[in-house]
Amino acid sequence: MVTPHKLVLDGVARLIRGPHSDRALEDAEELVLQVFQKDKAWLLAYWEDEFPDDHTLHYLELVERRYNGEPLQYIAGQTEFYGLPFFVTPDVLIPRPETEHLVEKVIELAASLQSTRIVDIGAGSGAIAVALAHALKGHDFSRAAEAQKTSGALAPEGRSSTTITAIDFSAPALAIARKNAARNKATIRFLQGDLLTPVANEKFEIVVSNPPYVPEPDRPTLSVEVRDHEPALALFAGPDGLDIYRRLIPQAFACLVPGGFLVLEIGYNQSPAIADHLAANGFQNIEFLPDLQQIPRVAVARRP
Secondary structure, three states: OEOHHHHHHHHHHHHOOOOOHHHHHHHHHHHHHHHHOOOHHHHHHOOOOOEOOHHHHHHHHHHHHHHOOOOHHHHHOEEEEOOEEEEOOOOOOOOOOOHHHHHHHHHHHHHOOOOEEEEEEOOOOOHHHHHHHHHHOOOOOHHHHHHHHHHOOOOOOOOOOEEEEEEEOOHHHHHHHHHHHHHOOOOOEEEEOOOOHHHOOOOEEEEEEOOOOEOHHHHHHOOHHHHHHOOHHHOEOOOOOOHHHHHHHHHHHHHEEEEEEEEEEOOOOOHHHHHHHHHHOOOEEEEEEEOOOOOEEEEEEEOO
16 A cells, blocks of 8 residues: 555655756656646545555556656647647647746737737647637627728628638648647637648638747756657757747748738747747738737737
8 A cells, every 4th residue: 555645755755866856856746746636635535545566557657757857748648728638648748837928919900900819830739739729619709790881991782700820831730730629619710731831822811830940059048858759840840949040031022911910939039039020921020029028029010
């Protein structure tokens, strides 16, 4: 027989020698909760209760995975983003809280339009597309339509809803994204391909993307969790981290309707270069939104 307390002590003894020693106790407790499929309140209530010893082997397997730097989200097979549950595997990047700023901006822009065709480039786990579909489902566009009439702008006939397309180069990533759309009852069209190539002949009101933007020389500076476990295809983008932006920005301009928006997540200290690329490709009204650390994190630009 074994108690949760004993399992936690065994886990801490191993994890304190790993790459995240400062989180040893927190991680050991989290892994116990994963083994028993319970919450923190249960752990406190049954801390010294005895359970069959067959839990020990499974727990120590999870501890070893964490000791080797594997993210807790991959060990659990899921995470949360924008208040929604998502499956995650090493085939997809783990959604970050910073990306919620991107989602919030797209929701704000969509709410100002009578109807919105949105395309998400580099969908990964589907976090952005699913969050948008969930937030904009059943959205009342009547106020936006009335505002367009008042301003004299012409609204497209016969459209008063949001449609979302999600594109990724990786077939395994798209398989995860489809599962997450089904899990959250989100209606999304998924396409496989390189950037906007699969929709080159279509038009959209909003193009959104959280592309790879880590410079290759920064690889050694990343944590073991990121460097050794998350997909390199979703992280790195050439010597300066701008390779995908150089290709995506002109494609986005071609796919956007006049007045349409491009919304991008960007990396640290990339805003000057991104501003130059956007302006050089014809975009106007360029702005950058900060994250909670006041680092420019989201670029927004409008096609005239």
